[in-house]
Amino acid sequence: MSSTAVEVGQRIRAARTRRGWSQAELAARLAGQPTPTAISYWESGRRSVGLDDLIELARVLGLGISELLPDPREQRPVGALLRAVAEQVDAQQLAEQLEAFAKDAEQRPRPSLLWEVAPASPRDTAEALLIAAGVKQPPVRIEELVAGCGILIHPWDFEDVDGLMVNLESGPVVWVNKTQAQTRQRFTLAHELGHKLLQHFDRFHLEFGNELSQHATGSHPEFDWRAERAANDFAANLLMPAVMVREAFAQNEDAQTLAALFKVSPAAMGFRLVNLRLTEPAF
Ligand SMILES: [Zn+2]
Incomplete structure (x- = not known):
């Protein structure tokens, strides 16, 4: 998630709680009727708010758009x-x-x-x-x-x-x-x-x-x-460069041994061997 999305989300949450609305109450007021889950994603910064939604949020919350945006002149620590x-x-x-x-x-x-x-x-x-x-x-x-x-x-x-x-x-x-x-x-x-x-x-x-x-x-x-x-x-x-894996595989085809040599998990080495078409995928 981006730090901008997190900051915008915090501002939305603060404005909503000032009004005393739940996420569902805010969602119901917005044109386009997003789900309460969408509001929760915005507020946590896990989803970025699009421009149209930002304008709509500002309108419903009775704010100027800039009040929902971080000030680029002051970065938060x-x-x-x-x-x-x-x-x-x-x-x-x-x-x-x-x-x-x-x-x-x-x-x-x-x-x-x-x-x-x-x-x-x-x-x-x-x-x-x-x-x-x-x-x-x-x-x-x-x-x-x-x-x-x-x-x-x-x-x-x-x-x-x-x-x-x-x-x-x-x-x-x-x-x-x-x-x-x-x-x-x-x-x-x-x-x-x-x-x-x-x-x-x-x-x-x-x-x-x-x-x-x-x-x-x-x-x-x-x-x-x-x-x-x-x-x-x-x-x-x-961790498993193609050239080095191919070279080592030519000496020893055992995935466990190769995993130990490259200090990776046997599962990671298994995937790598399949990706490099050195072995068949195990079904
Ligand atoms: Zn990651």
């Missing part, structure tokens, strides 16, 4: 935005932690930027980075690649989040869930790096863990599957 997102999925504790995380990460020394890679297709971007970094054999040292892209890896403790990438004023910061398997952490790091290099977000991207995502993104109609798929595609190409 990103910690506060992260907090707002977590509050909207009713994760109060997480909201506080996210804000504290942003504050703490802002003080940390930054890694130096070694490689700059222009966004292209997920595969081309991953391959360009591997070439720039001179990576020639598995396992790909993902932490070094992330740091070399100028991204700070900052440890923290969020139970409900799988991964997080955020552009702070001091620079980009990534976090992964250390309670998960090493192979999963490596994949999440590569996935977040993909979001960053492919320029999928403006200020932050948050991967909610199972419980919250069921609550927050479960059947969300405009959840950006394309961006998620592209980030996964990038991660697969980065």
Whole structure:
């Protein structure tokens, strides 16, 4: 979700509650009769409000359109935005932690930027980075690649989040869930790096863990599957480069062995072998 959508959503919610209306009451007043669920998506920032709806919302709420829009001259601190997102999925504790995380990460020394890679297709971007970094054999040292892209890896403790990438004023910061398997952490790091290099977000991207995502993104109609798929595609190409997988496969065809060599999960390696047409899909 974009930070603009989150800010507009907060303004809609504030204006609605000032009037004492429920989401259903607001929906019923709007021309076009959106569902209360649509209102809830707008308010949480999970769906961007279109121009026609914005004009209609302003009319019904008795506001000027600009009152529903953030002022581009004053950017809210990103910690506060992260907090707002977590509050909207009713994760109060997480909201506080996210804000504290942003504050703490802002003080940390930054890694130096070694490689700059222009966004292209997920595969081309991953391959360009591997070439720039001179990576020639598995396992790909993902932490070094992330740091070399100028991204700070900052440890923290969020139970409900799988991964997080955020552009702070001091620079980009990534976090992964250390309670998960090493192979999963490596994949999440590569996935977040993909979001960053492919320029999928403006200020932050948050991967909610199972419980919250069921609550927050479960059947969300405009959840950006394309961006998620592209980030996964990038991660697969980065951690399991085609040339290296083919070379290793020529020596040993066992997916478990290859997975251990590349430090990825057997499932991830299984998909990769099928994608590279080295093995048949298992039915
Ligand atoms: Zn993602």
